[in-house]
Amino acid sequence: MRTSEVAAAAGVNVQTLRYYERRGLLPVPERSKSGYRAYDTQAVRTIRFVKHAQQLGFSLEQIDTLLTLAAGGPDGCDDATALATEKIAHLETKIADLTAMRNSLRQLVETCDRSRDQRCCTLFDAVEITEQTGDDDHERPPRRHPRPN
Amino acid sequence: MRTSEVAAAAGVNVQTLRYYERRGLLPVPERSKSGYRAYDTQAVRTIRFVKHAQQLGFSLEQIDTLLTLAAGGPDGCDDATALATEKIAHLETKIADLTAMRNSLRQLVETCDRSRDQRCCTLFDAVEITEQTGDDDHERPPRRHPRPN
DNA sequence: CTTGACTCTGTACCGTGGTACCGGGTTTAG
DNA sequence: CTAAACCCGGTACCACGGTACAGAGTCAAG
Numbered sequence: 001m002r003t004s005e006v007a008a009a010a011g012v013n014v015q016t017l018r019y020y021e022r023r024g025l026l027p028v029p030e031r032s033k034s035g036y037r038a039y040d041t042q043a044v045r046t047i048r049f050v051k052h053a054q055q056l057g058f059s060l061e062q063i064d065t066l067l068t069l070a071a072g073g074p075d076g077c078d079d080a081t082a083l084a085t086e087k088i089a090h091l092e093t094k095i096a097d098l099t100a101m102r103n104s105l106r107q108l109v110e111t112c113d114r115s116r117d118q119r120c121c122t123l124f125d126a127v128e129i130t131e132q133t134g135d136d137d138h139e140r141p142p143r144r145h146p147r148p149n
Numbered sequence: 150m151r152t153s154e155v156a157a158a159a160g161v162n163v164q165t166l167r168y169y170e171r172r173g174l175l176p177v178p179e180r181s182k183s184g185y186r187a188y189d190t191q192a193v194r195t196i197r198f199v200k201h202a203q204q205l206g207f208s209l210e211q212i213d214t215l216l217t218l219a220a221g222g223p224d225g226c227d228d229a230t231a232l233a234t235e236k237i238a239h240l241e242t243k244i245a246d247l248t249a250m251r252n253s254l255r256q257l258v259e260t261c262d263r264s265r266d267q268r269c270c271t272l273f274d275a276v277e278i279t280e281q282t283g284d285d286d287h288e289r290p291p292r293r294h295p296r297p298n
Numbered sequence: 299c300t301t302g303a304c305t306c307t308g309t310a311c312c313g314t315g316g317t318a319c320c321g322g323g324t325t326t327a328g
Numbered sequence: 329c330t331a332a333a334c335c336c337g338g339t340a341c342c343a344c345g346g347t348a349c350a351g352a353g354t355c356a357a358g
Contacts, residue, residue: 109237
């Protein structure tokens with residue numbers, strides 16, 4: 001397949017293919033004798049996967065490791081398991097957050113017949129349950145930093 | 150609360166507060182007589198919510214409508230329900246995608262003791278099930294566009 | 299009343315993820 | 329052989345989501 005065919009099939013711009021190739025997301029394709037890129041059909045699937053993963057909130061760098069995993073992961077079983085397990089945990093957090101948000105919105109719909117400020121929408125709480133920052137001395141901070149020296 | 154307190158409590162840069170204010174994500178705060186912003190504690194929660202939602206793959210524009218919903222949604226019950234229902238559908242798609250990805254990775258972990266190319270990782274398929282593009286004439290395109298005229 | 303940490307507005311810049319344009323070469327129907 | 333439609337590499341530019349810097353004002357401890 002030629003560049004523009006792949007781009008059209010995957011629904012992206014031609015330039016994007018080259019960009020992904022530079023970023024290492026797309027394997028360097030074969031070339032025709034005149035220097036044209038010749039992609040295999042897998043390329044289309046890869047690009048679609050990238051686009052999809054982006055919509056789920058992954059950066060291209062994160063997607064890079066997902067692609068590694070999609071190809072079977074690192075050689076060593078321990079390495080592969082570790083990487084996959086980490087990503088699984090990551091996914092489960094996201095799933096939990098989104099589920100909590102969805103439940104909040106359902107609640108809103110149920111209480112929708114009330115006046116606006118009587119409606120029940122716990123979107124904020126929904127997402128706070130998974131928060132953990134280390135420092136919790138935000139209340140009453142030390143009013144002006146103790147000057148150095 | 151003053152600007153820097155809010156920023157520290159929410160874990161963002163001071164400039165980010167002003168940026169969000171310009172974008173309309175953060176309500177315009179009261180001002181002290183000398184012109185300093187005086188935030189209520191809700192501001193911290195709002196910012197944390199924004200940050201969290203970003204990690205889940207929402208743009209600031211999308212987050213804007215989520216904030217509207219968090220505040221009870223549009224006045225009319227029908228409008229509020231419609232908007233919330235749309236977002237719920239959106240969330241469920243994401244949840245399904247992430248769940249499929251997670252299952253693929255679990256499968257990978259299970260087949261991890263095999264050699265790399267024998268491992269089973271269906272990450273690509275995981276995400277394709279929810280694909281729907283309108284045009285499906287990607288196979289064998291008409292070799293050169295029919296020239297105009 | 300000075301000094302250092304803070305605040306303000308405004309504008310310029312940055313990283314990520316692309317997109318567009320340029321000058322040139324290639325392919326193929328007519 | 330020509331012309332339309334494609335391909336190439338290189339570079340410049342764009343939008344989004346911030347982040348930094350400049351110049352000026354405010355506030356409280358010493």
